[in-house]
Structures are given as structure tokens and as C-alpha cells.
Amino acid sequence: MKNDDWRGYLNPVVRDMPPSGIRRFFDLANEMAGVISLGVGEPDFVTPWRVREACIWALEKGYTMYTCNQGLLELRNEISFKIENRYGLHYEPKTEILITVGSSEALDLALRAVLTPGDEVIIPEPCYVSYGPTTLFSGGVPVYVATSVKDGFQVTAAQVEKVLSPRSKVLLLCYPNNPTGAVMEEKNLAELAELAVARDLIIISDEIYDNLVYGVTHIPLATLPGLKDRTILINGLSKAYAMTGWRLGYAAGHPAFIEAMTKIHQYTMLCAPITAQMAAIEALRSGGAAVARMVEQYDRRRRLVVRSFNEMGLYCFEPKGAFYAFPDVSATGLDSEEFAETLLREEKVAVVPGGAFGPSGQGFVRCAYAASMEDLSEALKRIGRFVRRASGGRPAGQTAVAER
Amino acid sequence: MNGTEARSILELLESNARLTPEQVAGMLGLEVEEVENKIREMEERKVIIKYQALVNWEKFGDEKVSALIEVRVAPQRDVGFDAVAERIYRYPEVTGVRLMSGAYDLAVFVEGESLKEVSLFVATKLSTLEDVLSTTTHFVLKSYKHEGVIMEDGEADRRLVVAP
Numbered sequence A: 001m002k003n004d005d006w007r008g009y010l011n012p013v014v015r016d017m018p019p020s021g022i023r024r025f026f027d028l029a030n031e032m033a034g035v036i037s038l039g040v041g042e043p044d045f046v047t048p049w050r051v052r053e054a055c056i057w058a059l060e061k062g063y064t065m066y067t068c069n070q071g072l073l074e075l076r077n078e079i080s081f082k083i084e085n086r087y088g089l090h091y092e093p094k095t096e097i098l099i100t101v102g103s104s105e106a107l108d109l110a111l112r113a114v115l116t117p118g119d120e121v122i123i124p125e126p127c128y129v130s131y132g133p134t135t136l137f138s139g140g141v142p143v144y145v146a147t148s149v150k151d152g153f154q155v156t157a158a159q160v161e162k163v164l165s166p167r168s169k170v171l172l173l174c175y176p177n178n179p180t181g182a183v184m185e186e187k188n189l190a191e192l193a194e195l196a197v198a199r200d201l202i203i204i205s206d207e208i209y210d211n212l213v214y215g216v217t218h219i220p221l222a223t224l225p226g227l228k229d230r231t232i233l234i235n236g237l238s239k240a241y242a243m244t245g246w247r248l249g250y251a252a253g254h255p256a257f258i259e260a261m262t263k264i265h266q267y268t269m270l271c272a273p274i275t276a277q278m279a280a281i282e283a284l285r286s287g288g289a290a291v292a293r294m295v296e297q298y299d300r301r302r303r304l305v306v307r308s309f310n311e312m313g314l315y316c317f318e319p320k321g322a323f324y325a326f327p328d329v330s331a332t333g334l335d336s337e338e339f340a341e342t343l344l345r346e347e348k349v350a351v352v353p354g355g356a357f358g359p360s361g362q363g364f365v366r367c368a369y370a371a372s373m374e375d376l377s378e379a380l381k382r383i384g385r386f387v388r389r390a391s392g393g394r395p396a397g398q399t400a401v402a403e404r
Numbered sequence B: 001m002n003g004t005e006a007r008s009i010l011e012l013l014e015s016n017a018r019l020t021p022e023q024v025a026g027m028l029g030l031e032v033e034e035v036e037n038k039i040r041e042m043e044e045r046k047v048i049i050k051y052q053a054l055v056n057w058e059k060f061g062d063e064k065v066s067a068l069i070e071v072r073v074a075p076q077r078d079v080g081f082d083a084v085a086e087r088i089y090r091y092p093e094v095t096g097v098r099l100m101s102g103a104y105d106l107a108v109f110v111e112g113e114s115l116k117e118v119s120l121f122v123a124t125k126l127s128t129l130e131d132v133l134s135t136t137t138h139f140v141l142k143s144y145k146h147e148g149v150i151m152e153d154g155e156a157d158r159r160l161v162v163a164p
Helices: A001-006 A022-031 A049-060 A071-087 A104-116 A131-137 A155-163 A186-198 A256-269 A272-286 A289-310 A336-347 A373-390 A396-403 B003-015 B019-028 B032-044 B084-089 B114-127
Strands: A097-101 A121-126 A141-146 A169-174 A202-206 A229-235 A247-254 A365-369 B067-073 B094-099 B106-113 B132-138
Touching: A022 A336, A049 A272, A071 A097, A071 A247, A071 A272, A097 A104, A097 A256, A104 A131, A104 A169, A104 A202, A104 A229, A104 A247, A104 A256, A121 A131, A121 A155, A131 A141, A141 A155, A155 A186, A169 A186, A247 A256, A247 B003, A289 A373, A289 B003, A289 B019, A336 A365, A336 A373, B003 B032, B019 B032, B067 B114, B084 B094, B084 B106, B106 B114, B114 B132
Parallel strands: A121 A141, A121 A169, A169 A202, A202 A229
Antiparallel strands: A097 A247, A229 A247, B067 B106, B067 B132, B094 B106
16 A cells, blocks of 8 residues: 555544654754754753763663652652752652653643543643644644743733633643743742632643753742642753753652553553663752753853844843743844754754744744853854844844844 | 852863953853953962963873872971972972872872983982982873863764754
């Protein structure tokens, strides 16, 4: 049979799902040599040596077996301790924490555990590329809320309220945000919390970047009045501990949610790899200093990148979290796809077009500043050259900046 | 400028002395002039002593010989170890001198063109100093990490070009 015939057997939701916008761009960038990449959603650091060494030791000792479905209790204890220590939130290690294969699995489990077909999931965009597809795979309906640079890409209760329907079930949040670097202010959070309680919404809060904030404090959703029980907290070690390839995440929440998620997890995944779990224990116990050093480095790069874009005439609002800058490139007269593609071809710098993260990302590009200072400086030099050329030799978008 | 910012300037220059004041200012969110002034002030106070490159001479092709010499010394009244340390560190062959706790007193780092040259220096200059009681010479066979820098770092960037 031909491909098309076999495709007839596919679940239409899967068959009709467009591939990630990032994927297309990845193929383009991957064919070229000498590319400096600011398109990577992961730290440029490798996992701290202590953590890698702990994993090697675990392997030598023969830790190669399954763990219990929920993950090693020792690791759940460490996670519980860390959350309590940092935010004053208590999660019972035995019943309220589940170790997953990356925070992506935790998100998938959370959505599958709570959604019945047709339930609506409210997702502020621009957002991480998987939220919509994961919702659809779970039978849910993504309802996007456009956020805007004038609000610093924070979602407001008023914006959410406008899209609420009788089928609204979940509010899916990610702050500090990928791709914008936005962090929620307390006032906006408080209003959202009130709305979630009043309208009986479950909150799934992806706080994978919680350690990476600059000059502000991260406020976990579950600390807001009335939200602890109705929030499923999702986190992992990928970003803060530079452990993306280990695939180690977790969920914390009310026992009812964690129990349901564990049910799916035990039949579909069984458990997270024991080696990664052993490494995670070491990371949580002794990785604090390494995380602080990395955060300091990111902060320096962040300042440099934001200042450079603004000097080029590309307005860039100040991201207070994650490791992304999200400059507005419309002053060049190019849309974000054209900007990213031409920049890649002419100057060999990879950034991700903002449109890949939702319609409100149009006109912006995502620049991950998780790159060495040398690469970052060179990339900014090239982008500056490109912007001057694209704007016909004039300093780009002076009017656009002045208007803001 | 506060102490943390000044410390950050030092850390940045220590990791890469060729950073321009503009780059340092950009990374720390400071004004260029502020950074220039602070660097000048710290140079004048000898907080910043000098700017130098960390060279892998072996890679360049030079066969330099270096050694760590443990030196036991009879300390002198009033000046302790300082006087003898000073007599030692004035030799250009000596690249470092440190006062140590433990089984010996001074750790002296010596560099030369050959084993013979270094050995002769120890035999004729160091051991013969009046207050030196004994020396033990250890030749360096290979340098793995120097001043916090791994000489041959194999940890290249292996990430994909674009990732979510």
C-alpha cells in the first residue's frame, strides 16, 4: 500500500497535527555549517560534575533496576524538602509527589488525568510548543489567550475571563515563560487566583524555570489563596541543573491528582530511569551552588542581550526569568519568519521565529541567551550588522521604539 | 557602585581579561564610564595586578620543564619566613613561592629549559641559601588543570541547533 493508504488508519487527531514550527526551522539550520545557535531551549552548561559522578557511581554499584512507580522515595523527600524550604509549601512525599520522565510527561499525565473529551484548556500564548498538541492528544480543546508585550506578556484575569465557557476546565500556565522570559507580578497572580476559585478552574502550572529569575522572586501558583489543592505543579531538573537529556521531571499536587496521574504513569511509563533519579538526588542535595553560579552567568548574558537589541533599534522588553529574550523585529520591516530565515542564511545565526509559539509571537523572535559569552557577543555583532542592512543602513526602527 | 558589582567586574576580567569596558558594562547593567573608573581605581590599588594570557606552551611546541620544590627553612627572628622567601622569589627562574602548613615550609615553583637547568638551579642557588635546611624536587610530568582552567577540555557544545 502507498503511504496515503496507510495514513487512513491513523487517528485523525494525530494525522492532522502539524509538525512543530520549530522542527522545520531546525532542519533548515542543521544543514548549515558554522551556525551560532541562539535557538536552543536548553542550558549551554553541562550537568555539574558532582551530579554526573553520582550517576556513574550508581551504575558501578549496580543501580540498574526499576524503581517504584512514583519514583525513589529518597528523591521525593528531597523534592518535598526543596519546595518547602524555598516556598514554604508542603507536599507529602508519599502521596503528593510523582517522579516523571521529564516535565513533559508530567504535563501529559496531568492533562490526561483531568480532561474528558471536549473539555477546554485555557492557554496563554505565545507558549511552549507542546501545550496545544498535548491538550489535543488528551481529547481536550486548547483555547488560546493572546498576551501582549505591553503587559510584559503576563496574562490577566480579564483576558482569561473573556474566553471562559461552561466547558472551561484547566488553566495552563508557564511562568517564568518560554518563549518570552516573562514573570508574573503578584497583583496579576492574585486576580487570576480569585478567578480560578470563582470559576472552579484546575490550574496546571509549569514552573520548570522557577530557579531562573533575575532580581525578582518567583511566586508558585500553589502559594496563592485557594490554589494549593486545585493546582498541579510541574517542574523538573532540566533547566536549573542543566540536565535536559536526563529526562527527569516531577509533579506535585493534591493526592487525588497525583494518584490518577500515577495510574497512567504506571501503565505507560512504569518509572523514570533509576540512573537519572540517583543523579537528581545528588543535584538537589548539593547542586545549589552550581545553580547559583549558572544563574549569575545567565543574568550577565541577559543584560547584554537586552541592551544590545535595544541599541540596535529592536525593542526588547526586559525578561525577568528563564533564559530567553524576545525582541520585536518588526522595525526591520520583516515578519518573524523572514527575519529568522534571512538572518540564518546571511549571517548564520539561528533564532526561533516567534510565530512558532502562537499568533501573538508574530513580529518577535526568541533568542536563547544560554550560549557562551564568546558566541553570544559574536552573534549579537552579526545580528546588528544584519539589522542595519535590513533597515537600509538606517538605525532600525527608531520610530517604533519612540512610540513605546 | 556596590561591592557585589565590583566583585563581578573582577570575576569577569579574571575569566577573560580582554573583555572591553563596554562588554562588562553590558553584562552587569552598569554605565561604561562607571566600569572604566572602577577598573582604573582597582588597577591603581593593585587589586588588579596585571593582565596576562594563559598559554599552553606544550601545544605551542616548547618543551619547558617545571618543578615544585619543597623547601624546609629555619625561620628567622622578627622576619619569620619572609626574608628567605624574598631571597628566593627574586630569581627569575622562580615562577611562584607559597608559604605552606605541613611537612615543609615553602613551595617553590621553578621553570627552566631542561631538567639539568632546573636541577642545577636547585643545587647551586636554593639549597645553598643559609636558612634552607633541605629541598625535595618534584618535576611536573603533565598539567591537567591550571588556574581553574582544564587544559584540554573535551566538553564541546553537543546540543542540537534548534530545540523547543
